[in-house]
Amino acid sequence: MPNTLLYVVATLIWGSTWLAITFQYGQVAASASVAYRFLLAGSLLLAWCVLRGERLRFSLREFAWAALQGVLMFGVSYMLVYEAERHIASGLMAVLNSSMVVMNLVGMRLAFGRPIDRKSMLGAGLGIVGIALVFWPELREVRAASSWLGVGCGLAAALLASLGNLAAQRNRNIGLPLLPSIGYGMLVGGSTALVFTLLSGQPLVWDSRPSYLLALLYLAGFGSVLAFAAYLTLLGRIGAARSGYVAVAVPIVALLLSGLFEGFAWQSWTVAGIACAALGNVIMLADVAAWLRRRGWSRLAASLA
Template sequence: MKAASNKVLIVLAFIAIYVIWGSTYFLNKIAVTELPPFMLAGLRFVTAGIIAFIIAKSIGLDIKVSKKQFINTSIAGFLFLAIGNGFVVWALKYVDSGFAALEMSAQPLIVLLLLRILEGKKIKFMSFIGVGLGILGIYLLVSQNTVSNKENSLVGIGVIFLCMISWAYASIFVSKAKLPKHFFVNSAYQMFMGGIFLLTLSLTLGEQWTAPNTWQTDTQLALLALILLGSIVAFTSFNYLLRVVSPEKVATSTYVNPIIALFLGWFFLEEHITLQSIIAAAILLTGVYFINTKKTLLIFSRFSSKIGKKYREEM
């Protein structure tokens, strides 16, 4: 009975990281049409962090951390969520949600290159193929006239690229950093501190804040879904899967998220999908597959295994 229950949880967790994470681009696109981007992202993560702390406390988890753990979770929250996510929300003002998801799917390529630059990791032959395909796919994606002719679209593309670098570096950082043992407490600190950084940036830039009761219903529902589903459910599901299945299986979300984002953007937001975008997506995701395939996962084994170990503590 327990094994069957675990299988159900695993299936539900995969659905969460596939569908919910894929839909966050669509939800952010809806909300950012009305709300300032950094206020939106900051409010999302601060609220999600507070809820996570309440849940952790209610189920008897110890939320106390050492000074070093607090500093490391703050750094991770800054890299993952403030830069790696918050600035993607800003970029969504200038690029389509499906396009942003496709560009972000090249993140494994950036991780690979950073490991080569920072740690001298050798790039295997299959990974070289993946890098080449990834670069070609990105070029085809961003070189389209329908993309480059949009106002400030190139700025948005560049910002998303910086977000990928931040997220990739954060992945390497957390593999070595001393963090809270329980994944839920760790996630709570990262979300809360990432949100604080974003709200501080919002105030510094002078973004105009408005009360939730003045927002359109679509915006209210989108932010609620981002907080409860995108942050609490999906992020927790991601960390749960790191405990119970292999990292390469968790990484399969890289292939599914852009497809979900493209479909939702096309169906609900009437975002245009060109033939070149479809070809670019196929090439880019094939490149990501070559990078993530088992024969090349040795390059990532050091930091991916450490991440997994951090989240294998019993609740």
Template sequence: MRSENSPQWLVILAFLAIYIVWGTTYMAIAFGLKGFPPFVLTAFRGVIAGSILLIWCLARGEKLPGAATIGNASISGVLMLVGGTGLVTWAEQYVNSGYAAIIMATEPFFFLLLDKKEWGNYFSNKWVLGGLVIGFTGIVLFFHYTQATASETKDAGMLLTGNLVLLLGAILWVVGSLYAKYKLDHSHSNTLTTGLQLLAAGLFSGLIALFTGEWADFNITTVSLPAWGGLLYLITMGSLVAYMAFTWLITIRPPALVSTHTYVNPVVAILIGWAFANEQISLLQIIALLVILAGVLFTNIPNYKLAKG
């Protein structure tokens, strides 16, 4: 759908989805983990959401693409939704939802560092270079303040591990996004491609759960109602609404504008975690969050100017 033909109300709803809904999925993951092991949770989420989208596409008469397109969609889906979302889910066993959202807010920095084809534009700009320095300073500060807060607890080591896994998740999300950008055949519908990504990610998560023993320890009859609620929310709002909104928006709006969700998601996640799970965050950690977001803002200033022009 072309930008000028997109209903304004639908665009606004899509932005609300990636601003608000994505911020709340971190808490939904925490609820899901009350009854599901991490990769079992990711497997259910991906297989169910992906199957729904593919069945919808086939019912409308769309044809499955060739093996090359299915392969590229699967690779990008596994990188983004297993390497990214799956690792977030695993890390939230040890890191609260607000912390997870803060670390994932570093994704724009890795887009700059890993998108080699754009290095000439990125690293010749003072705003980008300054933003990178500010942003990574914020990351270091957040890690430091988080470890200082947890230094007296027995889980301090796993907290650090969880944060490092989250950082790896942010990197893999970016790698998957860039792979999709440069390798994926965009002649097929966004719904079909997204369905393939989700289904591949769900199946791969199921394999990981098999090799790590999660399926052997999982008993579906003992899953609590809050955990089922978390899974349902992740499928409907996280995957079918927010993820679809994101993949649609980047086709009709400047990426610099769509990426503003990285400013809002951590704030929403922190507020939701505080309100519904009594998650605590210190003033120093909030300061580190503001430093990270300032770095993201600086790195995007050239894109904002270009979009405005």
């Protein structure tokens, strides 16, 4: 599958999961919903791996790295996202999550010695500015202590997800099988959320409403198995720094769906932010330097190198 299609699949699916998650709020604790989602997703993915004849036997060291990826990417970070959204609007959480782009750039530099090129910094910067413009009205409302707690949880979620990206990059670099490592990671991440639910004294209940069940199936099958498989495949091909830009594009999709189903009011900030983020997408993913050189703008192309 081409890189562009992988990017589109991950972006469109994750952009819709923001809406799907709202159907899970209610009688089930957030950490329990995270546990149900990733335990189901991991089981489905490993069953698919069995049918495909994938290598499922991991050494203890390999399993430990897959587990680390799972705890960071599928467990604790998602629990923090749910906790953050108890205190702040989902739009602000989207802004905080987009900071993962810069975290990935710095992390790749520190962990793997990857240079931070001007193109990546420009694309990431435009993306974050664009998201901030889109949700500027919500950003202005962060004043109460509860809101700042939500901001702290949101930034912590982005940081842990970024560390999970680095673990995934390391697993890809050493040739760890992609789908089995994701499957094991999801089981470990879901188990982490389950243990937290039990230890924190929250009731482990089930919601039999059709809306909850359909949301769970969508989040597990599409939002977890398919989207993460596409994203982590992309990560293995182009690195965590560039693939992490999905975190900037996802809120734009979520915004469009919110306008359709939740009555989100468009403003001038919205249009300017989307334009800015879209330009960042083009710079980050396309070979802009080559395009500029073909048109005789060699000096400008060199400035992006």
